[in-house]
Structures are given as structure tokens and as C-alpha cells.
Amino acid sequence: MLTQFSYVGLFLIIGAAFILVTLGIPIVLTRLGVVPKKPSKVKQETYECGMETTGRSWVQFNFRYYIFALMLIVVDVLAVFLYPWAANLGELGAPAFFVIVFFLFIITVGYVYAWKKKALEWQ
Structure with a gap:
């Protein structure tokens, strides 16, 4: 029978495993070549609503x-x-x-x- 602290520990383990799996999936897919990685000038530009940005991109x-x-x-x-x-x-x-x-x-x-x-x- 699990005590109340065991439930908390189990919850923490499941939470940590979820975080690791969520962060690990993109890394694994990138290493397997499933996620393409070909940076270009167009991909690095700021995108906003399908329009080209005008003025500075950093606004206070x-x-x-x-x-x-x-x-x-x-x-x-x-x-x-x-x-x-x-x-x-x-x-x-x-x-x-x-x-x-x-x-x-x-x-x-x-x-x-x-x-x-x-x-x-x-x-």
C-alpha cells in the first residue's frame, strides 16, 4: 500500500519522465534526420502575419x-x-x-x- 508521500514521489517521477520525453523527442528526431535543418536567410527573418516587418523589430x-x-x-x-x-x-x-x-x-x-x-x- 502506498503512503501519501509515495504518491507524491510517483507523481514527481512521472512528471520528470514526461518532461524528459517531451524534450527528448525533437532531439531524437533531429539526429535521425526526420526533422530537416537547412537554415536560410528567408527562414531567419522575422515573420508577422504574412507581412514583412517595417521599422525596428524590438519595440519598447x-x-x-x-x-x-x-x-x-x-x-x-x-x-x-x-x-x-x-x-x-x-x-x-x-x-x-x-x-x-x-x-x-x-x-x-x-x-x-x-x-x-x-x-x-x-x-
């Missing part, structure tokens, strides 16, 4: 894109933590309620900080 993006991405991740993590808490609130009791209130307070402080720094304004 506005940092606000990253702020909005981080805010999206915060909201996603918030949903991941709140759903199981809400589903089991009756069993968890008052201490869990105060823990989640503290968690929401921390999230609110971060949101207010970003708002005061005008990081959420789109220009």
Missing part, C-alpha cells in the same frame, strides 16, 4: 501593460483563494472568516496604493 512597450497583467494575476489568485473558502465557510468557522478579511485587507491596500500612484490610469 509601455510599462502599464505589465501593471495591468499583474493586476489580472492578483484578481485570479484572489478568485482561487476565495472560492474554496466560500465553499467551506460553514465548516471553517469564525477564524477562517477573520483570516480572509485580513487577506482582503492586504489586497485592498495594494489596490489603493496602485490607484494613488496612478498606475491604473490608461493614457
Whole structure:
């Protein structure tokens, strides 16, 4: 009979084997000659939507894109933590309620900080 730690170890072994197989297939196929490797100038060019690129290919993006991405991740993590808490609130009791209130307070402080720094304004 497997213990709980045995299941974790088995999961890690299967995960590592999956990664090795996934990374190993292209290497093996290249060595067998199945994957062609004939670089040319046309293959090395930047491809975008079937059109030739105009201007520089390295363009600096506005940092606000990253702020909005981080805010999206915060909201996603918030949903991941709140759903199981809400589903089991009756069993968890008052201490869990105060823990989640503290968690929401921390999230609110971060949101207010970003708002005061005008990081959420789109220009």
C-alpha cells in the first residue's frame, strides 16, 4: 500500500519522465534526420502575419501593460483563494472568516496604493 508521500514521489517521477520525453523527442528526431535543418536567410527573418516587418523589430512597450497583467494575476489568485473558502465557510468557522478579511485587507491596500500612484490610469 502506498503512503501519501509515495504518491507524491510517483507523481514527481512521472512528471520528470514526461518532461524528459517531451524534450527528448525533437532531439531524437533531429539526429535521425526526420526533422530537416537547412537554415536560410528567408527562414531567419522575422515573420508577422504574412507581412514583412517595417521599422525596428524590438519595440519598447509601455510599462502599464505589465501593471495591468499583474493586476489580472492578483484578481485570479484572489478568485482561487476565495472560492474554496466560500465553499467551506460553514465548516471553517469564525477564524477562517477573520483570516480572509485580513487577506482582503492586504489586497485592498495594494489596490489603493496602485490607484494613488496612478498606475491604473490608461493614457
